[in-house]
Amino acid sequence: MYFDPWSPEPFLQALVEALPDGWSGMCTKPHPEGGEYEDLRLREMTRDALVWAEFLSPDEATSPGERILIGLEAGDMSTRYGLTIGLLKGPGAASALFLSLPGNPVDNQQEFYRLPANTTPAEVAHVLCQLSRAADRSVVDDILHEAAADTRYPTGWFPGERIIVLDLETTGLNEHQDRIVEAAWLLADRRALAWDSVLINPGVPVKDSYRIHAIDDVTALHHGRNPREAIDEVTGAVAKHIVDGATLVVFNRTFDLPFLAAECRRHGLPTLEDRVGRPLKVVDPMRIHQSVQRRGGSSKLVDLALLYSPGNTASHSALGDCLATWDVLAALCRNESRAIVRRAFNGSAREAQELTLRHLLALS
Numbered sequence: 001m002y003f004d005p006w007s008p009e010p011f012l013q014a015l016v017e018a019l020p021d022g023w024s025g026m027c028t029k030p031h032p033e034g035g036e037y038e039d040l041r042l043r044e045m046t047r048d049a050l051v052w053a054e055f056l057s058p059d060e061a062t063s064p065g066e067r068i069l070i071g072l073e074a075g076d077m078s079t080r081y082g083l084t085i086g087l088l089k090g091p092g093a094a095s096a097l098f099l100s101l102p103g104n105p106v107d108n109q110q111e112f113y114r115l116p117a118n119t120t121p122a123e124v125a126h127v128l129c130q131l132s133r134a135a136d137r138s139v140v141d142d143i144l145h146e147a148a149a150d151t152r153y154p155t156g157w158f159p160g161e162r163i164i165v166l167d168l169e170t171t172g173l174n175e176h177q178d179r180i181v182e183a184a185w186l187l188a189d190r191r192a193l194a195w196d197s198v199l200i201n202p203g204v205p206v207k208d209s210y211r212i213h214a215i216d217d218v219t220a221l222h223h224g225r226n227p228r229e230a231i232d233e234v235t236g237a238v239a240k241h242i243v244d245g246a247t248l249v250v251f252n253r254t255f256d257l258p259f260l261a262a263e264c265r266r267h268g269l270p271t272l273e274d275r276v277g278r279p280l281k282v283v284d285p286m287r288i289h290q291s292v293q294r295r296g297g298s299s300k301l302v303d304l305a306l307l308y309s310p311g312n313t314a315s316h317s318a319l320g321d322c323l324a325t326w327d328v329l330a331a332l333c334r335n336e337s338r339a340i341v342r343r344a345f346n347g348s349a350r351e352a353q354e355l356t357l358r359h360l361l362a363l364s
Contacts, residue, residue, distance in 0.1 A: 018125035020211040129214035136317045137197065143323060147192040153330050155190060159357045162189045163283070163329070164246040166238055167321040168256045169213040171206050175262040179204050181215050181224065183234045183260075184318035187241050188326055196237065197319040199223050200230045213317065228267040235264060239275035247357060251301050251325045253284040253364065283357075284364040285329045291363040292332070292339040304328050308335070333360075 165186040172178030179202030186195040199215070201224030210216045224230075242248055250256050257272070257280070264271045273280050286299050297303070305324040308331035332340065337355040344359040353359075 014121035015124055018121045020129060020214045126216065126218075129216070130219065133214055133317060136320050140317070140320045140323055144186070144192040144195055147188070149191075151190040152188075152192065153190050157190070157330055157333055158247075159333075159355055159360070160247045162187060162193065162241070162246040163249045163326070164238055164241040165249045165322040165325050166256060166260075167251065167318045167325065168259055169209075169215065169318050170259055171202055171204060171209050173255075175259040178202075178209075178259075179227065180231065180259060180263050181206060181209070181220055182213065182318040183230065184322050185234060185238050185241075186319070186322035186326060187246060195319065195322065196234070197317075198225055198230045198234060200225055200227050203227060227263070228269065231260070231263045231267060232269050235260065235269065235272050235275065239272055242272075242276050242280075247283055248280060249283045249285070249325060249329055251284065251321070251328070252286045253282045257282070281361055282364055283329065283360045285325055285332055288332055288336075288340060288360060288363045289328070291343045292336045301325065301328070308332065 165188070167184050168180050169182040170178050170180050180200055181202050182197065182199050184195070184197035187193045199220070201220050206215060206217050206220055238248070261271045261273070263269075264274075286301070286304070289304055290299055301321055301324055305328055309324070309327035333355060340363060341353055341355055341359050344362040
């Protein structure tokens with residue numbers, strides 16, 4: 001489907017359909033009196049948009065008219081970077097279809113990716129997803145560097161020395177058939193201590209999982225690392241931190257850990273448990289939430305992140321999800337400690353105790 005400059009709605013609809021889950025879009029028009037655009041909202045998150053036209057030369061957009069904006073759902077960290085796709089109309093036809101990834105608006109630093117006006121929705125979707133992932137990694141790195149420089153949580157928020165959070169993105173749900181395409185870990189106590197993320201070439205088609213994590217076959221093939229080397233590196237780093245005293249934290253442990261073990265066996269590598277030398281003790285924030293809430297509703301990381309820590313939500317990048325998992329666990333320890341203690345031992349006399357690692361492991 002090609003872009004009709006005077007009918008943006010069909011193009012926008014096709015573009016949303018071509019993008020992974022979690023994207024939304026809307027059409028906007030300039031303020032009737034000219035000058036600044038009205039407040040623009042993408043699921044009520046993207047606000048106070050700049051006048052993008054001022055960054056373009058006169059021959060590119062002599063008369064801005066309708067433009068298309070598209071962005072991630074409310075709460076996704078990528079919206080901090082104002083990732084935008086737009087159309088600027090000249091007097092009689094579309095003059096430019098562009099993608100923009102703002103730098104520092106105060107300094108008017110703006111990075112544009114200009115595309116032909118007849119670019120298809122699928123082509124635009126591909127470029128947009130890659131920009132989104134780049135922005136997300138940058139945002140997460142910024143947050144973690146800030147957390148490393150200053151304490152993110154008060155002393156004693158977690159009943160242990162340190163945590164090591166692990167998260168995977170995969171090509172599907174079956175560890176025997178599907179593969180890991182991205183893996184990340186985050187070491188933290190009161191602050192972020194160290195972290196890493198690796199993109200992996202799985203050697204199999206990514207398939208429909210692209211709609212979840214926005215890693216397509218081309219990206220995995222050209223930017224992904226050798227799976228054996230990457231899995232060995234990630235598993236080795238996580239094992240070392242566990243041996244050094246960190247508590248392993250995995251959101252939905254029954255998914256990620258079997259996947260990692262299957263990949264290790266597939267490539268003839270020792271598993272995480274083999275490297276640690278003892279059965280793994282794992283804290284799972286999803287299972288803890290399910291135990292203390294005892295009510296219906298979604299237990300997905302993206303939803304629990306919005307529930308417990310609206311400022312930093314899951315993004316379906318492995319590193320972003322490590323950060324979200326840390327935030328959810330911290331909120332559970334702060335806000336649900338009494339419920340966790342009570343549920344861990346079925347309301348026995350021990351419920352008067354302070355929250356301990358034993359309580360968290362009992363519900364995980």
